[in-house]
Amino acid sequence: MATTTGRRRRRWLLIAIAAVILLLVILGALSGLYVxxxxxxxxxxxxxxxxxxxxxxxxxxxxxxxFFVLLLANLLxxxxxxxxxxxxxxxxxxxxxxxxxxxPYANIIxxxxxxxxxxFVGIAVSGQWQTFLLWRSAGGVxxxxxxxxxxxxxxxxxxxxxxxxxxxxxGWLFDxxxxxxxxxxxxHYLNGGIRVQAAGERVTPQVKAHLxxxxxxxxxxxxxxxxxxxxxLLVSSRGGFTGADFTDVHAQLPALRLLVFIAIACAxxxxxxxxxxxxxxxxxxxGLLAIVSIVVGGIVPGIVQRFQVQPQLFQKERxxxxxxxxxxxxxxxxxxxxxxxxxxxxxxxxxxxxxxxxTVQNIRLWSPSILRQTYDSLQRIQPYYEFSDVDVDRYLVxxxxxxxxxxxxxxxREVSQIGIPGNQTWQNTHLVYTHGYGxxxxxxxxxxxxxxxxxxxxxxPVQQGAGSTFPAPSGTGAQVYYCEQACTEQPYVVxxxxxxxxxxxxxxxxxxxxxxxxxxGGIPVGSFWxxxxxxxxxxxxxxLISKLIDSDSRIMINRDxxxxxxxxxxxxxxxxxxxxxxxxxxxxxxxDAYTSTSLYPYSQRQSLGAATNGVLSGTTNYMRNSVKAIxxxxxxxxxxxxxxxxxxxxxxxxxxFPHLFTTAIPPTIVRxxxxxxxxLFQTQATVFGTYHVTDPQTFFQKGRQWNVPGxxxxxxxxxxxxxGNMQPYYVLLKLPDQTSPKEQFVLFVPFTPPSRxxxxxxxxxxxxxxxxxxxxxxxxxxxxxxxxxxIDGPQQVRNFINQDPNVSSQLTLLxxxxxxxxxxxxxxxxxEDGFLYVQPIFVISSSANPIPQLKRxxxxxxxxxxxxxxxxxxxxxxxxxxxxxxxxxxxxxxxPGNATVQQLLAQAVQHFQAADAALKNGDLATYQSEIxxxxxxxxxxxxxxxxxxxxxxxxxxxxxxxxxxx
Numbered sequence: 001m002a003t004t005t006g007r008r009r010r011r012w013l014l015i016a017i018a019a020v021i022l023l024l025v026i027l028g029a030l031s032g033l034y035v036x037x038x039x040x041x042x043x044x045x046x047x048x049x050x051x052x053x054x055x056x057x058x059x060x061x062x063x064x065x066x067f068f069v070l071l072l073a074n075l076l077x078x079x080x081x082x083x084x085x086x087x088x089x090x091x092x093x094x095x096x097x098x099x100x101x102x103x104p105y106a107n108i109i110x111x112x113x114x115x116x117x118x119x120f121v122g123i124a125v126s127g128q129w130q131t132f133l134l135w136r137s138a139g140g141v142x143x144x145x146x147x148x149x150x151x152x153x154x155x156x157x158x159x160x161x162x163x164x165x166x167x168x169x170x171g172w173l174f175d176x177x178x179x180x181x182x183x184x185x186x187x188h189y190l191n192g193g194i195r196v197q198a199a200g201e202r203v204t205p206q207v208k209a210h211l212x213x214x215x216x217x218x219x220x221x222x223x224x225x226x227x228x229x230x231x232x233l234l235v236s237s238r239g240g241f242t243g244a245d246f247t248d249v250h251a252q253l254p255a256l257r258l259l260v261f262i263a264i265a266c267a268x269x270x271x272x273x274x275x276x277x278x279x280x281x282x283x284x285x286x287g288l289l290a291i292v293s294i295v296v297g298g299i300v301p302g303i304v305q306r307f308q309v310q311p312q313l314f315q316k317e318r319x320x321x322x323x324x325x326x327x328x329x330x331x332x333x334x335x336x337x338x339x340x341x342x343x344x345x346x347x348x349x350x351x352x353x354x355x356x357x358x359t360v361q362n363i364r365l366w367s368p369s370i371l372r373q374t375y376d377s378l379q380r381i382q383p384y385y386e387f388s389d390v391d392v393d394r395y396l397v398x399x400x401x402x403x404x405x406x407x408x409x410x411x412x413r414e415v416s417q418i419g420i421p422g423n424q425t426w427q428n429t430h431l432v433y434t435h436g437y438g439x440x441x442x443x444x445x446x447x448x449x450x451x452x453x454x455x456x457x458x459x460x461p462v463q464q465g466a467g468s469t470f471p472a473p474s475g476t477g478a479q480v481y482y483c484e485q486a487c488t489e490q491p492y493v494v495x496x497x498x499x500x501x502x503x504x505x506x507x508x509x510x511x512x513x514x515x516x517x518x519x520x521g522g523i524p525v526g527s528f529w530x531x532x533x534x535x536x537x538x539x540x541x542x543x544l545i546s547k548l549i550d551s552d553s554r555i556m557i558n559r560d561x562x563x564x565x566x567x568x569x570x571x572x573x574x575x576x577x578x579x580x581x582x583x584x585x586x587x588x589x590x591x592d593a594y595t596s597t598s599l600y601p602y603s604q605r606q607s608l609g610a611a612t613n614g615v616l617s618g619t620t621n622y623m624r625n626s627v628k629a630i631x632x633x634x635x636x637x638x639x640x641x642x643x644x645x646x647x648x649x650x651x652x653x654x655x656x657f658p659h660l661f662t663t664a665i666p667p668t669i670v671r672x673x674x675x676x677x678x679x680l681f682q683t684q685a686t687v688f689g690t691y692h693v694t695d696p697q698t699f700f701q702k703g704r705q706w707n708v709p710g711x712x713x714x715x716x717x718x719x720x721x722x723x724g725n726m727q728p729y730y731v732l733l734k735l736p737d738q739t740s741p742k743e744q745f746v747l748f749v750p751f752t753p754p755s756r757x758x759x760x761x762x763x764x765x766x767x768x769x770x771x772x773x774x775x776x777x778x779x780x781x782x783x784x785x786x787x788x789x790x791i792d793g794p795q796q797v798r799n800f801i802n803q804d805p806n807v808s809s810q811l812t813l814l815x816x817x818x819x820x821x822x823x824x825x826x827x828x829x830x831x832e833d834g835f836l837y838v839q840p841i842f843v844i845s846s847s848a849n850p851i852p853q854l855k856r857x858x859x860x861x862x863x864x865x866x867x868x869x870x871x872x873x874x875x876x877x878x879x880x881x882x883x884x885x886x887x888x889x890x891x892x893x894x895x896p897g898n899a900t901v902q903q904l905l906a907q908a909v910q911h912f913q914a915a916d917a918a919l920k921n922g923d924l925a926t927y928q929s930e931i932x933x934x935x936x937x938x939x940x941x942x943x944x945x946x947x948x949x950x951x952x953x954x955x956x957x958x959x960x961x962x963x964x965x966x
Contacts (some may be wrong), residue, residue, distance in 0.1 A: 027536065031533050031536050031537045032537060033053075034533055035533065035534065035537050035557070036049060037049055038523045038530075039523060039557060039558060039567075040568070041523075042521070042522065042523050042636075043564075043568055043636070043637065043638050044637075045568050045638075045659070045660060047657070047658075047659045047660070048568060048569070048657055048659075048660055051133070051656065051657060052129060055129040055132055055133055056126035056127075056129045057126070058132075059122075059125050059126050059128060059129060059132055060122030060123060060125055060126040061122065063121060063122060063125040063172060064118045064119060064121050064122025064123075064125070065118070065122075066176075067117070067118045067121045067122075067176050067180075068114050068115055068117075068118035070176060070177075070180050071114045071117060071118065071179075071180050071183060072110060072111055072114040074180050074183075074184040074187075074210075074214070075110050075113075075114065075183070075184065075187050076110065077184075077210060078184050078187035078188050078191055078193070078207075078210070079106065079110070079187070079191060081188070081191070081193055081204070081206045081207060081210060082191040082192060082193065083191075083192050083193060083204055121176070125172065128168055130571050131164050131165050131168055132165060133571075133656045134160070134161045134164070134165070134652055134656070135161055135162055135164070135165035136656070137161075137652045137653075137655040137656040138157055138161035138162060138652050141157055141161075141648050141651045141652050141655070142155050142157055142648065143155055143156050143157060143648050144646075147330065149234055149601040149602065150319075150323045150602070151233070151234060151244055151249060151253075151601075152230075152231065152234075156600055156601055156648075157648060158231075159231060159234065159235075159599045159600070159601055160597050160599045160600065160622075160648075160649070161652060163228065163231055163599070164599065166228055167225075167228050170221060170224050170225050170228055171225075173221045173224075174218065174221045174222065174225065177214060177217050177218045177221060178218060180214065181211065181214040181215065181218065184210070184211070184214060185211065188203075188207045188210070188211075193206065193207040194207060208273070208279070209273070209274045212270045212271070212273040212274055212282060213270070213271065213274060215270050215282060216266075216267045216268075216269075216270030216271045216273075217267070219263050219266045219267040219270060219285070219286075219289070220263070220264065220267035222263050223259075223260050223263030223264045223267065226256050226257075226259040226260045226263060227256075227260050229256055230253055230256045230257065233248045233249075233252060233253060233256075234601035234602060235598070235599060235600075235601065235602075235605070235621070236248055237605070238252075238305075239317055239320065241320075241321065241324045241604060242324060242328075242602065242603060242604045242605050242621060243320060243323060243324045243327065243601065243602035243603075244320065244602075245309075245316075245317055245320045246304075246308075246309050246316040246317055246320065247301050247304050247305045247309055248301075249320075250304065251296075251300050251301040251304040251305075252297070252301050254296070255296035255297045255300060255301065256297070258292065258296055259289070259292060259293060259296070259297065262288060262289050262292050263289060265285065265288075266285035266286060266288065266289050267285075269281045269282060269284065269285035270282050270285065313700075314696075314697065314700050317700070318696050318697075318700075320602075321696045321699060321700060322696050323602045324602050324603075324604060325691060325693075325694055325696065325699060326602075327600065327601060327602035327603040328602070328603045328604040328621070328687065328691050329691055329694075330603075331600045331603035331621055331622040331623070332603070332606075332621075332622070332623055332683065332684050332687045332688075332691075333623070333624065333680075333684060333780070334684060334687065334688055334691060334780070336780075337688065337692075337780050337781075337782055338782075339692055339761065339782040339783065339784040340736070340737060340781070340782065340783050340784070341783075341784055341785070341786065342736050342783050342784070342785065342833060343785070343786060343789065343833065344785055344789060344791055344833050344834055344835065345832075345833045345834040346834075346862055347834060347861055347862025347863075347864075348831045348832070348834035348835070348836060348861050348862065349879075350879040350880075352831050352832050352834065353831060353836070353875060353879065355832075356733075356734065356831050356832065358404070358732065358734070358742070358743040359731075359732060359733040359734060359743055359829060359831065360829075360831075360836070360871075360875070361445060362406060362407045362444065362445055362731070362732035362733075362743070363444075363445050363731070363827060363829055363836075363838050363871060364392065364407055364409075364444040364445060364729065364730070364731065364825070364827065365444065365445050365446075365447065365824065365838070365840040365854060365857060365871060366390075366409055366442070366444055366453060366824065366840070366854065367824040367825045367840070367842075368389070368390040368391070368392065368409065369390075370822060370824060370842055370844075370852045371390045371409055371411075371442070371453060371852075372387050372389065372390045372411065373844070373850065373851075373852050374452065374453060374851060374852050374853075375387045375390065375411055375440050375453075377849060377850070377851040378452065378453075378851065379413070379440045379455075379458060379459070380413075381413075381459070381460050381507075382419075382505065383416075383419040383420075383421055384415060384416055384417070384419040384420045384421070384433055385413045385414065385415065385416065385419070385436060385437070386413075386414050386415075386416040386419065386436075386485075386486045387411045387412075387413065387414070387440070388411075388412075388414055388483065388484040388485035388486060389411060389484055389485070389577070389579075390409050390410070390411045391409065391410055391411065391577070391579035391580050391581075392407065392408075392409055392444065392579075392729075392730045393407075393408055393409075393410060393579060393581055393673060393675065393730075394406060394407055394408060394672070394730075394732065394745045395408045395470065395582075395672065396672070397443075397456070397469070397470060405732060405742075405743070405745065406443060406444075406732075407443075407444035407445065407730065407731070407732055407745075408441055408442070408443060408444060408456065408470075409441065409442055409443075409444050409453075410439055410440070410441040410457075410580055410581070410582070411439065411440050411441075411580065412436060412438075412439050412480050412483060412484070412580045412587055412633065413436045413437055413438050413439065413440065413460075413480065414436040414480055414483040414484065414485065414486035414487065415433050415434070415435055415436040415437075415480070415483075415486060416486045416489060417429040417433055417486075417489045417490050418489055420433055426540075426542045427499060427546075427548070429490055429493075430490065430492065430493050430494055430542075431493070431494055431497050431499040431501070431548060432499060432500075432501060432502050433501075433502055434481065434493040434494075434495055434501045434502075434517070434556075435479050435480055435481040435493075435501070436479075436480035436483060436486070437460055437461075437478055437479060437480060437503065437504045438457070438459075438460055438461065438462040438473070438478045438480075438504075439457055439462065439473060439478070439580065439582060439587055440455065440457055440458055441455070441456040441457040441470060441582075442454055442455050442456055442465075443456060445871065447854045447870060449931055449935060450853065451842075451843070451853025451854045451855050452851075452853065452854075453854075455468070456468045456470035457470055457472050459507065460504045460505070460507060461478070461504060461513075462474070462478050471582060471585060472582075472585075473582055473585050473586055473587050474585055475585075476518065476519065476586075476634050477585045477586035477587060477634065478587070479503070479515070479633070479634050480587060480633045480634075481493075481495075481517070481519075481521055481556060481559065481633065481634055481635075481636060482521070482556075482559045482560075482561065482564065482589070482631055482632070482633050482634075482636045483559065483560060483561065483633065484560065484561050484562075484578060484580075484589070485560060487559035487560040488560045488563075491538055491557065492534075492538060492555050492556060492557045493555075493556050493559070494522075494525065494543075494549055494553050494554070494555050494556070495516075495517035495521075495522055495553070495554050495556060496516060496517050496518075496522075496552045496553050496554050497548045497549050497550065497553045498547070498548045498549075498550060499548045500514035500515070500516060501514060501515050501516060501517065502514060502515075503515035517554070519634050519635040519636075520635050520637070521554070521556055521634070521635045521636035521637075522554030522555055522556040522636070523554060523555050523556075523557070524552075524553070524554055525543075525549065525553050525554060525555040526549070526550055526551035526552060526553055527551075531543055531544050531549065532544055534555055543555075556636070559636070561578045561589045561591060561631050562574065562578065562591070564631060564636065564638060565578075565591050565593070565629045565631065565638060568638050568640075568660070569593070569627075569629070569640060569657075569660060571653060572593040572594065572595065572627060572653075573593065573594040573595075573596050573616065573618070573620075574591055574592070574593050574594070575591065575592035575593070575594070575615075575616075575677045575678060575679040575680070576612065576615030576616060576678075576679060577615075577678055577679075578590065578591040578631075579675075580633075581669075581672075581673040583666075583668055583669055583672070583673065584668055586632065586633070586634065587632075587633040587634070588630050588631060588632055588633060588669075589630070589631045589633065590628060590629070590630055590669075590673060590674070591628070591629040591630075591631070592625055592627075592628055592629075592677035592679070592680070593625070593626070593627035593628065593629055593640070594623055594624065594625055594626070594627075594677075594679070594680060595623075595624050595626045595627070595647055595649035595650050595653070596618075596620040596622060596623045596624075596649075597620065597621070597622045597649065598618075598619050598620050598621050598622075599621075599622075600621050600622035603621035603622055604621055604687065604690075604691070605619050605620070605621045606619065606620060606621065606683060606686065606687055607619055608620060608679075608683060610686070611682050611683045611685075611686040611687075611725070612678075612679050612682045612683065613682075613711075613723075613724030613725060613727070614724070615678075615679060615682075616679050616683075620683075622649075623680060623683060623684075624644050624647040624649065624650070624680075625643065625644065625676075625677050625680045625778075626642060626643065626644040626645075626647040626649065626650035627640050627641065627642055627643065627644075627650065627661070628640075628641045628643050628674060629641070630669065639662065640660055640661045640662065641661070641662060641663070641665045642654065642661045642662070642663050643665070643674070643770065645663060665770075670770050674767065674770045674777065675730065675745065675747070675767040676746075676747045676765040676766065676767045676777070676778065678727075678728060678747065681728055681747050681749070681763075681765050682708075682725065682728060682749075684763075684765075684780065685708050685728070685749050685751075685763050686708060686725070688706070688763065688782070689705065689706035689707055689708065689751060690702075690705060690706075692704070692706060692761075692782065692784075705753065705754050706751035706752070706753065706760060706761060707751065707752055707753070707754055708725040708726055708749055708750075708751065708752075709725070709726045709750060709751075709752045709757075709793055709794045709795060710724070710725065710726060710795070711723065711724050711725060711726050711727065712726070712794055712795065712798055712823070712826055713798075713823065714822050714823050714824075715820075715821070715822065715823065716802060716811055716821055716823065726749065726750070726794060727825070728747050728748060728749040729747070729748055729749075729825060729827060730745060730746070730747055730748075730767070731745075731746060731748050731827065731829065732744070732745055732746075733746060733748075733764075733829060733830060735764060735781055735783070735830065736783060736830065736832065736833060737781075744766055744767070744768045744776050745766075745767045745768050746764040746765060746766055746767060747764065747765040747767065748762065748763070748764050748828070749762065749763055750762045750793060750794060750828055751763070752793045752794075752795075756793075757792075757793045757794075757795045757796040757799075758790050758791055758792065758793050758796065759785070759791040759792065759793040759794075759828070760784060760785055760791070761782055761783060761784035761785060762782070762783055762828070762830070763780060763781070763782045764780070764781050764782075764783075765778070765779070765780050765781075766778065766779040766780075766781075783830075791835065792835075792837070792860075794826050794828065797826060797828075797837045797839070797860050798823075798826060798839070800860055800863070800865050801839055801858050801860065801865060804858075804865040804867075806865075806866075806867055807858060807865060807867050810856060810867055811841070814841070814843050814855055814856070815843075818845060818846050818847065819843050819844065819845055819846065820843070820844050820845075820846055821841060821842070821843060821844075822841070822842040822843075822844055822852065823839060823840070823841060823842075824839070824840035824841070824842060824854075825840070826838070826839050827839075834861065834862075835861065836859060836860075836861050837859065837860040837861065838857065838858070838859055838860075838871065839857070839858040839859075839860070840854055840856075840857055840858075841854075841855060841856040841857065841858065841867075842854055842855065843855045855869070856868065856869060857869075857870055857871045857873070857874045858874065859871070859874040859875055859878050861878070864878055866878035904937050904938075905937070905938070907934075907937050908934040908935075908937035908938045909934075911930045911931070911933045911934035911937065912930070912931070912934045914930045915930035915931045915934065
């Protein structure tokens, strides 16, 4: 009796433990679901949440219930077909023991078993919600006329939206029927209808009939699979390119059609077997299907490929290559590109440089990765701030009373909770250090005399640099609650609490400037229930018990840009580089989003990882930059702007989520800050390297293949060279055939032949003027060179630089005393019909917390290699340009060979004063030139004084009174 009581107690204890575990699992799932709902409400996309939720629930319910009914019906049939009389055997004895234990509870166990299996089936099927939504929303959407596939003459929307759902249903039916058949066979065995060790009939006639029906349905669904399989031929890769080739069309396609009829015949044989209840007919049918599948599905296509296609491969594949070229160029947005053949000049002249000052003055000297280190060292200010990325954009910057477009580099100062000094308490990490502050901006081509960036925005609170009129974000616009990377260090922060937040520390008084969030970001978390839910969701008891959280408090989650955007629209593919921009005094982030598929008929599939150096992932054969997402750094609001409404894929998603997208794009964002996305451009350049060839025979022979050059090393020795393709870069320039006198902001990349270093072409993508008449945005231009021309490519130019004696000697001097030399990005800049190559050189200390400094610039043109302390210095030296004439009223310069120390210093002061005046007017080019000349005169004065005094240095060197901050 005591033993029985103990067993009951243990049983109830196990049941209680299981119930608690089940309850915790359910609470975890529900809390996550509820938190997601609250977050979608915060960003005003609750309709997106409910659309996805109901789509998953609908799919799970329909297919889960279907599987439940199918399985339970067959289990009940198997139970009813239990033989009344069974021959006793050791096998039967084991089964009878099972039946004695289970049979009294069968009416409960069978439905419960079927329900559990169906639940997991429903959960698995719910993951197909995107396929379901595309199928459901695709009605009425079509590609432009003239894009039907060449084999079945169907619109590509069928292959992208309808076929995947049909294949999913077919695959699910096949798998479900196979699973049900196996489980039903096991049930028949347990019920005695199947006896493996029986001496006589091992399967009863009733069981044979039952299993014949199931097997017949499986083969019938397989016939449907053969029918749908013929459409997959249009994205096959049998012939070395994507799309149906000669063998697919003339051998594989007829084989699939034949297999459809044979599979239907086999299914009929299984159904006929219900009457005969034997195995002869099913075995004949399955054998016939297997033989035909092997012969016509494998052997015959192989024979056709080997003996009919291979001996005259191009002649057989020619029409299909033509289809592949046309489809690929359209699917990747390359149809309208016709390469312009230009004949480059062997060199450029000083006059050409002077007439293209807008291009030359905007050559980006600073590399984003190197400038990020410089920002970290000079502008981090406090250890709890961080710069995640430096972005390249263009702004209207005032110069000489006019606003001109200039290339600017900008980064937001994000808060890093792991950098909080002292004790990183819960209160500090979640309530006090809630946000970053301000942005840092500098001109892409400017540098101070000590090699630092020329700041347009700097310091805390945000200040304009000396002579800068760059619009600085102020007030709440300077507070960075939502950011690129540092926001991922903590899953949440709570604002509007009884604890004031740190805004910034005043640099003068060192007093803490505190603030309290007043925006619309975050989820109200004041109620006990919500605090309980969030405490459980993040396993943080402090959220529940803290007295600092009140009814006005808001919890901010999903604060990093990538998570915030992708969670709101998970069906889009996102570029790897969201970038910050200052718009109307506020900091925003812009993220490019793509619609893509790998199911466009005949279009060549491309690995995104290979094209983008791993920034994007997956495979695609159709890609459009249809959406740009904007996130406000203070409020966290997310807006999805449709920028390519002609894209059928975004049209379907707009129908699926009618409240998610908008086409009302503010001009302030469009005109100044939309830029052509890097990920799409890299993919297009990689594809165009092959598909710039439209002649099928030349394409087949691969005689004019172009490659994006490999990434160059950042060190002179080549050690530690990055792997992958050369990164495209943004630059302001005038293209050779451009009629407008103004420069445009383009994304640029060169092409080289395979295994060779010379440049054969380059591609540029316009980024200016989206949505305006005569827009340049999105226009791809390709300029190719005659085959007889030898134009230096990036690696060749780097080799020239490394081999130049002057460069080598200066690199040796710069790399002494614990310093290392780094190469920035080698830029190829078209100047009319010639090219200017610019290589910035940085010096970085090998000690901790180094400050990279731009110390030299190398220019290469026409085989000439010149190194200078600045771009202007290198250009002046290279072209032999004399210093500019003096200003009216200024005495003529004294020749250094005849001047005294005092005269040289007096001239230096005049140049520094001229530099001050130029800087106040925003004329950075003149400023740099005057500083360079003044410094040269100071150095000459020092040398002269040393010679006159036997090596003793002269009096202190004069410096400009208004040198740039930083």
